Amino acid sequence: MSPPATRLRVKRYDPRDLLTEALVGILTRPLRAALTTLGTVLGITTLVITLGVAATAADQITTRFDAMTATTVSVSAPPPHPGSTDLPLLDWDGPDQVRPLAGVTAAAALAEAPVGHDLPVRASAVADPTLAGASIPVVAATAGLPAAVRGTVTAGRFFDAGMVARHDRVAVLGDQAAALLGIGDLSQAPAVFIAGQPFTVIGILGGISGEQFLAATVILPPTTAHDRFAFGTPGRVLITTALGAAGQVAAQAPTALAPGRSTELTVVAPPSLERARKGVAGDTNALFLVLGLVSLVVGAVGIANVTLVTVVERTGEIGLRRALGAARRHIAYQFLLESTGVGLVGGVIGASLGVIGVVSVSAAHRWTPVLDARLALAAPVAGALVGLAAGVYPALRAARREPVEALRSGL
């Protein structure tokens, strides 16, 4: 009459039943479940926002970097030693010497006012006390300057080679300098007075992206500046190159400019493009990643904590299930699945909030949001994994409870 002992195998926990039981376990305590997910929601949101914004910002940085810095080479000569009889390293025909080099798209030579010369700039011959504090530097540059600094002449025109050759008393204002001096309309051929001497303003140069300081300067033809204010040879030659040619141009320019003495020149060239992009992206991502992971750990501790409390509270239920024939592993599976579910919900909500966050931050900065689809998909998975990891210890605790103790505690 006694049934065969071979049937003494614990009943398999049907996955559909397991899923139902875990789901009901979560949903019967909706407020607690919501509060428990909060940690994971915060963690995942932080992670998605930080990673998303980091990617967006890095993309932004590298885009700008590519467009501007990567195509600019600047060659400068050290200031000559007082009393040195050496010939100057750079001369005003420097741009003509580098222009034949492959990859050079524009070049200009630039000299700043000689040391010790105070050159006050005013909009009228009479001293205007309100402008006393505004100091506007005077520089001399060759006719190719607008192209070499990627500027645009917003009004009038830049001086040409003919004006330079004729030593014309003309000046071009950087756009900030023009604003400071109150000069905007060039139809009446306004004048600026440099150390009391009048110069006709023939143009305004704006949108300067290479050498920002030029926006606040008065730019004179080198010949005129030499005649009037004893400007010397240029201190720098600014070169704009085609994308990818900067490295080669930087290597060749000193020799072209000062054959035989090229090593005395200082070359400022952009670092290699790939290195720059990786560097920027790498730095930001590493920092943000640590932040996000810390938040996730906090989320995991939250889930573990609440699950432990739940296990203690549900001691009676555990005992009942064991009495009904549930194996220890069934109990473990159920609590694991519940904490995983809580983590997953947190991950889904966190991913959604994170995506909204990235889009908002990008919108505020007028950036194009860079959203990696893998990130949006990985976030809920990460949440579930956090829940799974957080559930291991409480689940083992639950499974280890003796059914007798568990039953004694009531339900």
Next chain:
Amino acid sequence: MSYGSPSIGPSSPPVIELRALCRQYPATPPVLALRDVDLTVRRGDHLAVVGPSGSGKSTLLAVLGLLDRPTSGSYALDGVETAGLGDGERTALRGQRIGFVFQAFHLLPHRSARENVELAEIHGGGAGRRGRSRRALAALEQVGLAHRSDFLPSRLSGGERQRVAVARALMGAPALLLCDEPTGNLDSANTEALLDLFDDLRDQGVTLLIITHDDAVSRRAMRRVRIADGVLTEERGAEVGA
């Protein structure tokens, strides 16, 4: 109530067979909660275990329910010797052959009566998902609660809750129904109704072992076993307290 059922007697196979069973709790000094207990419960028996608080009743139920292991002695359940069984086999045996009814009902508060009954099949018994809800309804029918199948425990009276617990214990037709103070939380009217139900179950051939300290409960059992200080003695009509 008929005390002598034709199905009982030395001929029916034993469901419970205890031989020299001891359970000692490690403490200083050790507590011997069950001392050399011998007991045979046959199929269709209706047995009441009575005794004062602390006498070892719950300990006996835990051992019989395979929730706890005896320190020594042998226990055969439905012909299977349990002494050498591992945790998994004991769990399987428990799930398949034993139904529990507890004093505190132990119903899951957020599940309907039917879902609470179905829980027995989720973890124990041999049946799959198909027909489960029909079988749960049948079990509720058996305890006269089919019309309450969708109620949450909080909306049921104490007596109804305990009947749901009985229905759950009946799922999968266990060889043995173990009840620990099943009327402990019930008033006299509900107690009567539950005892009527137990009589019905016995008539259907269910083997019942009820732990109680209520005389009204033990009086309606076929056999009465008294336990005092871990020592078990069977009472038979006039020879009580031998």
